[in-house]
Amino acid sequence: xxxxxxxxxxxxxxxxxxxxxxxxxxxxxxxxxxxxxxxxxxxxxxxxxxxxxxxxxxxxxxxxxxxxxxxxx
Numbered sequence: 918x919x920x921x922x923x924x925x926x927x928x929x930x931x932x933x934x935x936x937x938x939x940x941x942x943x944x945x946x947x948x949x950x951x952x953x954x955x956x957x958x959x960x961x962x963x964x965x966x967x968x969x970x971x972x973x974x975x976x977x978x979x980x981x982x983x984x985x986x987x988x989x990x
Contacts, residue, residue: 924962 922928929939943963946952951970954961 921964924960928963 922931925940925943926936928943929936932939943952943954947954947963951972952963952965954963
C-alpha cells in the first residue's frame with residue numbers, strides 16, 4: 918500500500934468495513950504482536966513494523982468431535 922491509511926477510521930473506510938469490526942480485528946492482531954499502535958493522546962495509529970508477515974494456521978477438531986478423518990490438507 919503506497920499511502921497507508923492514518924488511523925483506524927481511515928483504514929475502515931479504505932476496506933469498506935464497519936469501524937467496530939476493524940477496531941476489533943486490529944486489537945486481535947495486536948494481541949499476537951502482528952501489528953502495533955503508536956499512541957498520540959487518545960488516538961492510536963496502527964502500524965506493521967515488518968516488510969513481510971508469514972502466518973501459519975492449523976485447523977482441526979479434537980479426535981472424536983465430528984471428524985473421522987485424521988488427514989491434513
